Amino acid sequence: MPIPPLSTLLLAGWAYLHFYQHGFHVSALNGLHQAMTCELSGGKIERSKSIGLRLDSCVPMNASEFGLVTAAFTVGGLLGAISADSVTRRSGRVRTLQIASLLFAMGSFCIGTGNSVSRLIVGRILAGGGSGLSSVTVPLYLAELAPSLRGVLSILAQLSVNCGILTGQLVSFPYAQPLLWRQAMLVPICLSGLQMLGSTIALRAGRRRMAEIREKQLFEIEDATMDLDDDQDSVAPLGVMEIISSTDPYIKRGFIIVLVTQMSQQLCGITPVMSFSTRILTPVFKANSRYIATLMLIPKLPITLIPAFLLKRVPPKDLLRYSCYCTAGSALVLAIGLNTNISSLSILGISVFVSAFSIGLGPVTIVVLSEVLPPHARTAAGSIGVALNWSTSFVMASIFLPLQEALKTGPESGDGNIFMLIFPICLVASVAITSSYRALERISRV
Structure with missing residues (x-):
């Protein structure tokens, strides 16, 4: 390189x-x-x-x-x-x-x-x-x-x-x-x-x-x-309404991939985990939750560099798909750790959750825009995709704490139940990403 x-x-x-x-x-x-x-x-x-x-x-x-x-x-x-x-x-x-x-x-x-x-x-x-x-x-x-x-x-x-x-x-x-x-x-x-x-x-x-x-x-x-x-x-850049109403099959399918990946990134729960990690870990680690929340971020830095080497060998859709699977599994482990008050499972769950996101859903989502759309469609499509990302992020950040309280089974139990909900969402996101890429590939082969 x-x-x-x-x-x-x-x-x-x-x-x-x-x-x-x-x-x-x-x-x-x-x-x-x-x-x-x-x-x-x-x-x-x-x-x-x-x-x-x-x-x-x-x-x-x-x-x-x-x-x-x-x-x-x-x-x-x-x-x-x-x-x-x-x-x-x-x-x-x-x-x-x-x-x-x-x-x-x-x-x-x-x-x-x-x-x-x-x-x-x-x-x-x-x-x-x-x-x-x-x-x-x-x-x-x-x-x-x-x-x-x-x-x-x-x-x-x-x-x-x-x-x-x-x-x-x-x-x-x-x-x-x-x-x-x-x-x-x-x-x-x-x-x-x-x-x-x-x-x-x-x-x-x-x-x-x-x-x-x-x-x-x-x-x-x-x-x-x-x-x-x-x-x-x-080529004159397309506007927002032109992207939405475009009849070009390549642009339509590429635009759908942008929307699916941007929404999946947030539906898998990374914003509340990053914004409320200290509060999430408090039931298990009490006063030490802030230290644990910081320590889990350190391995996230070198892990983020992995896709830079993998993108030449592994298609972005596969990185995104594997990331969803790992995020789903780690959400389940985190849920069990929080509900059973087992510190080792809680650390493992949240660490793998953040790392799995860093390998695929985090960095690769940025690459998708320039990969699936021509230059003249990227600005408008990127604006819509990122707007959807922010909208989904707002919903996740707004409902996370109230929903976590609602899903609890008692004052001191059930803090991890919300991650039981994130588990199937991540699996659905993986299916959606795979399907949208296949639709684009079918058009490209024509």
Whole structure:
């Protein structure tokens, strides 16, 4: 595999910061929830003045309210994903990512200075908006940056998400204290400043690269425009409604695969597991649940790199299918471990669950878009697919804690029953992915 030039690596690194931000916000509240919700202070609220702002030491919230604040991130993600196509058409990919950086900073500031549930929700929605724009735009930017390496670059994008998730969990250790939890939001604010700085370099690099391509007359390659910002594709890009109403059988079947894989990624339960892992493990590990939740993330990083080597040998559909099977089996093991209070089974279940997702459903889903659809259909289809992903993520994050309580068989028993429900969902997702790929293959053989 050829080594990309330094400029390509730097531009990819800048793009990865947006996924890193996404990962951070996914897990940031997971380890801070006791300090945020006044659980750690026993309901006592103290007020402090900092940088001219009156900040409460915590924000009183019950489990449902905290779940709503957590899920609000996915609402912003949905709005960002839906608007990504139109924003990119008007502003180009790089300027779209600049807007995403601003939303990350504004959202983090609102969370860090919020004294009410509503203010926290607004902050999470803004940060989610930045993530939604990024989740559609970054994969397309990477595919244009180095078309021959788009599979590997997409896998590394998932690695950056995982690094952000781990960072968000690690930040909770020094900052999970009353009032101090607000300082954790300085991390994404500083990252946003770095992203804005990098975007100015990306704009200049994009223009310079376009000039080189025009001079060498390389417009015959797949991503002929190679436009990293404002240039137009040789084929006019399809809009959202054009994708939905398209009669091209290849586009129709490819679009269905995008929808199925995006929905399957979230229905298999990764968002609640990442967002509430500390609470999920608390019945078994009590005060040590935060440490266990962090430790399970460490092997997730190297495991994410495995698909980068497998994609040349194993078709994406097989990686996705195997990932669903392993996720289903681990959900069953986790359910048994939580219900029987067996710590070893609980650790095994949640570790394999996260690892199985990291091999297939996590990184490979990003690759699918550029694999099954032509370039002119990717932006709109990606916007719809990611919007569906965010919608499903919101539903899963919103209903997880209430549903877990409803499925319990007693005050201290049945915490794992909800994973009994995730087990068959993962099996159904595997069947749906296999069927949608077979439909596309039948058309390709004609």
